[in-house]
Amino acid sequence: MRRSSNQMGPGGVGLWVFKLQTGILILQGSSSSGHAETSKVSNMVEWTEFERATIQDIFSKMDYESVGHNALTRCLVVYPWTQRYFGNFGNLYNAAAIMGNPLVAAHGTVVLHGLDKAVKNMDNIKATYAELSVLHSEKLHVDPDNFRLLADCLTIVVAARLGSGFTPDVQAAFQKFLAVVISALTKQYH
Amino acid sequence: MSLTAKDMSVVKALWGKISSKVDEIGAEALGRMLVVYPQTKTYFSHWSDLSPGSAQVKKHGKTIMGAVSDAVSKIDDLPAALSQLSELHAYKLRVDPANFKILAHNIIVVTAMLFPADFTPEVHVSLDKFLQNLAWCLAEKYR
Numbered sequence: 236m237r238r239s240s241n242q243m244g245p246g247g248v249g250l251w252v253f254k255l256q257t258g259i260l261i262l263q264g265s266s267s268s269g270h271a272e273t274s275k276v277s278n279m280v281e282w283t284e285f286e287r288a289t290i291q292d293i294f295s296k297m298d299y300e301s302v303g304h305n306a307l308t309r310c311l312v313v314y315p316w317t318q319r320y321f322g323n324f325g326n327l328y329n330a331a332a333i334m335g336n337p338l339v340a341a342h343g344t345v346v347l348h349g350l351d352k353a354v355k356n357m358d359n360i361k362a363t364y365a366e367l368s369v370l371h372s373e374k375l376h377v378d379p380d381n382f383r384l385l386a387d388c389l390t391i392v393v394a395a396r397l398g399s400g401f402t403p404d405v406q407a408a409f410q411k412f413l414a415v416v417i418s419a420l421t422k423q424y425h
Numbered sequence: 426m427s428l429t430a431k432d433m434s435v436v437k438a439l440w441g442k443i444s445s446k447v448d449e450i451g452a453e454a455l456g457r458m459l460v461v462y463p464q465t466k467t468y469f470s471h472w473s474d475l476s477p478g479s480a481q482v483k484k485h486g487k488t489i490m491g492a493v494s495d496a497v498s499k500i501d502d503l504p505a506a507l508s509q510l511s512e513l514h515a516y517k518l519r520v521d522p523a524n525f526k527i528l529a530h531n532i533i534v535v536t537a538m539l540f541p542a543d544f545t546p547e548v549h550v551s552l553d554k555f556l557q558n559l560a561w562c563l564a565e566k567y568r
Contacts, residue, residue: 260429309546309549312546312549312550313546313549313553330545330546330547374515380523387530390534391534391537391549392537394534394535394537394538395537395538395541395542395544398538398539398540398541399538401534401538403456403457403460403461403477404460406457406460406534407460410461
């Protein structure tokens with residue numbers, strides 16, 4: 236394959252065909268909603284069958300207590316500035332203290348079960364999280380970048396659990412799911 | 426977020442444990458990056474096969490991790506260790522530095538997959554810091 240360029244060389248045609256196919260997919264997406272107004276782009280997330288099955292599978296087998304605890308602990312250790320939101324959790328002095336802290340363990344489970352809403356409503360995640368978004372913005376005052384940090388830690392904990400089962404395609408589906416959740420949680424910030 | 430003496434010894438100790446699989450980690454991380462972050466494929470339009478496990482991906486993953494391993498051995502002075510590679514990336518490759526974070530994330534995911542027991546939160550934070558410092562030194566000559 237040639238280095239891509241603006242010229243219509245062999246690589247250029249391939250790129251143009253890719254863009255055309257992608258354009259067709261986007262058009263098909265918006266027209267399949269049944270509306271005559273093709274100018275309005277659907278703002279629902281499109282999930283493939285593989286992505287839906289992958290997310291349902293991962294969460295149906297999830298050990299919520301363990302994974303939640305480990306993901307939150309990892310976040311507080313790897314990105315210590317996230318501890319600012321847990322001033323009333325007591326001893327977060329070092330990794331061992333964080334790992335052994337029962338409030339961290341309990342809250343990890345709460346957060347992970349919070350993802351259940353999205354797992355059960357994959358076609359309407361934005362609306363599903365409207366209230367939680369307001370909560371995180373108006374009451375908890377959480378910088379939305381922290382959602383990304385926790386999501387990365389969750390990805391790594393799940394990867395460690397699934398081992399070779401965490402294939403590149405599974406990782407892509409999982410990270411896409413978390414990205415949609417993060418977007419919905421950030422939606423009500425102003 | 427500079428590397429402490431503890432970070433350096435943790436990363437060196439980790440490398441002792443994973444050195445036999447370093448090539449595999451590189452290949453897997455690169456392959457994953459191209460799938461999970463498709464925008465990174467734009468840097469490899471000259472390759473014929475970008476799928477995970479392809480010969481080109483394996484070879485290049487090995488090259489990258491070889492350089493990372495070398496940086497571990499020279500962890501006391503990363504700017505000096507990465508000076509030439511920084512010139513390469515700045516003047517020739519011109520990879521957007523945001524992508525260093527993306528590759529680092531995938532290196533971490535694969536390390537966690539292959540060494541779940543060893544990749545504790547403490548090891549994770551030191552490796553994360555090391556890869557961040559490495560990326561910073563790599564971007565040193567960009568402007």
